[in-house]
Amino acid sequence: MSFNDPIADVLTRIRNASRAQHKFVDVNLSKMGKNIVEILKSFGFIENYLVSDQKRGIRIFLKYGKNRRSVINQLKRKSSPGLRSYVKHDEIPRVKNGLGIAIVSTSKGVLEGEAARDKKIGGELLCVVE
Numbered sequence: 001m002s003f004n005d006p007i008a009d010v011l012t013r014i015r016n017a018s019r020a021q022h023k024f025v026d027v028n029l030s031k032m033g034k035n036i037v038e039i040l041k042s043f044g045f046i047e048n049y050l051v052s053d054q055k056r057g058i059r060i061f062l063k064y065g066k067n068r069r070s071v072i073n074q075l076k077r078k079s080s081p082g083l084r085s086y087v088k089h090d091e092i093p094r095v096k097n098g099l100g101i102a103i104v105s106t107s108k109g110v111l112e113g114e115a116a117r118d119k120k121i122g123g124e125l126l127c128v129v130e
Contacts, residue, residue, distance in 0.1 A: 006030045008077050010037070011127055014046075018062050018070040029056045035110035036103055036126070043101055043112065045072050045129055074100075074130040088122040100130035 003009050010033040017025035040046045047061040063071045079085035092113040093102050102113030106123035
């Protein structure tokens with residue numbers, strides 16, 4: 001199976017696994033996917049992740065709160081290969097007044113929205129996590 005959008009594939013697999021209350025999910029290894037997963041871990045949306053170079057994959061351990069509710073309420077792709085969404089540093093959205101994050105691909109790498117706003121760097125708005 002070939003796919004054109006590895007970022008959407010990573011986000012969809014995480015979204016589906018968290019709704020099905022799986023403990024972990026395996027996704028294909030890509031630099032962009034790994035950067036997104038690192039940001040999700042640093043902000044506490046996932047427990048941990050393991051990178052397997054032999055299998056060319058990432059195993060993401062999902063995080064749940066009380067009553068086995070997923071920490072990730074919404075994971076939405078904003079920019080797609082058919083319709084790119086670029087934003088200036090002052091147009092990066094604030095998600096749920098700081099309870100969520102926006103992930104932006106900039107010239108300085110993949111950054112969280114607040115970090116990009118502080119560095120005054122715009123870029124492609126990849127996704128929003130609540």
